[in-house]
Ligand SMILES: Nc1ncnc2c1ncn2[C@@H]1O[C@H](COP(=O)(O)OP(=O)(O)O)[C@@H](O)[C@H]1O
């Protein structure tokens with residue numbers, strides 16, 4: 200697929216010496232939702248800032264829509280939208296005027312119909328004459344999205360769109376993001392909610408301490424790192440693993456009182472194997488009183504990756 | 513290529529911001545000017561001789577205009593850029609396809625427009641107290657525009673330099689107001705005893721007040737050419753500083 204954004208060797212050292220981005224290479228494809236996942240202080244906002252002109256890179260190149268950001272920034276920026284992490288906007292301004300201003304600022308002719316469409320799609324139309332300070336936090340966030348969409352960008356950055364937002368609103372936000380994707384907008388979002396990346400993203404990049412540790416299709420990442428874990432509570436403890444189930448990746452736990460299966464690859468292979476295993480147990484007359492299975496989430500992947508990195512450092 | 517749409521958007525939005533506080537923005541200068549005229553024009557001016565053939569009440573008009581103009585222009589312009597930095601809304605400007613030209617024309621143009629409105633208000637208010645006529649009205653307007661643009665740029669630099677509210681207020685309070693008071697607003701430099709009449713010439717504001725006074729009454733402490741040159745020089749200096757700020761991203765981009 201054609202790349203819409205390419206970062207090569209991107210680094211940022213803040214005054215004071217903190218290396219917030221460390222030699223990042225990343226290619227974003229047209230039309231995808233890319234989730235940048237990492238703990239606080241990982242460098243997510245810095246990465247977005249570098250692309251959007253808020254942060255001056257210390258090294259590396261940024262190419263957006265084939266334009267070199269350092270030279271052709273005008274043309275590149277006119278196609279990029281940014282929803283910042285902080286709710287920063289002129290609180291005294293009415294919603295519709297704020298959104299129209301954003302469109303004008305990006306050099307586009309006024310278009311009432313287009314602004315109305317954007318406001319309606321974000322359920323803000325009824326609030327168009329309200330001052331932004333009179334809106335709830337969730338609505339303020341949507342105003343910032345409306346402002347970012349006002350110039351009809353092809354690439355949209357959402358910096359922690361659901362941080363500090365309750366579960367209901369978060370689901371609403373996911374629906375909004377989905378509808379933007381349907382309109383063909385390429386979306387890069389940052390989050391530290393793993394569930395969010397798992398729900399929304401086509402691809403996921405994991406970043407920590409300025410280093411992009413891993414980038415992959417979400418499904419492939421799950422397949423590569425995903426695991427099924429099953430705990431089978433035995434009716435009678437075992438001394439050793441019976442030969443009938445030796446071909447499975449199982450271990451005895453709790454002095455033989457339970458059997459633990461760890462295997463599969465996040466594609467469902469694990470579940471099938473657990474089914475096989477239980478049949479084999481019944482076949483060889485080993486009784487059990489309970490089964491508990493769990494698919495590992497991005498969170499587990501994340502924790503193990505960060506653990507490896509921490510160990511190496 | 514400069515984007516006129518972007519420029520216009522910034523400009524109109526800044527003016528809109530001004531209109532939100534229009535009442536205060538208009539009332540304050542009207543009130544201050546009136547007070548000055550009551551005290552200096554009527555109460556004291558009656559006992560003062562004419563200065564250079566100009567009635568004292570009329571003599572102080574260009575100085576008062578300059579006093580308000582410098583203060584208001586600088587603070588308007590510095591707030592205009594400081595507030596977005598302070599609240600974080602500057603992200604939008606920085607991420608937009610606009611450069612130094614659009615930003616300056618927008619922000620500084622709006623600050624200038626406000627200053628010109630203000631100048632008109634002050635001149636109308638003054639008219640209620642003193643009878644005066646302007647010798648070179650076109651030059652007067654040009655000169656006011658020149659000073660307003662120079663100090664809009666100066667305020668812009670101030671608003672980028674300041675990293676707290678205190679710093680924002682300190683330059684106008686510590687330098688601008690005293691220097692304007694000492695810059696011949698209420699007297700002619702000739703009236704100062706030696707060596708103060710010479711020392712006073714080190715105060716750049718003297719040239720601004722004097723320049724404006726020349727456009728009003730055709731005579732002044734220093735040559736009008738020198739006044740224009742100094743104002744233009746200051747303008748050029750501010751433009752150079754701002755060009756540098758934008759090139760390096762100083763205090764704007766992390
Ligand atoms: N303007 C700045 N000056 C100095 N350090 C900064 C600045 N902005 C961010 N940092 C530091 O850079 C690191 C990455 O920050 P950030 O990109 O905001 O992380 P994230 O968005 O992933 O939480 C953090 O350690 C943060 O303290």
Ligand SMILES: [Mg+2]
Pocket residue numbers: 243244245284358359
């Ligand atoms: Mg962040």
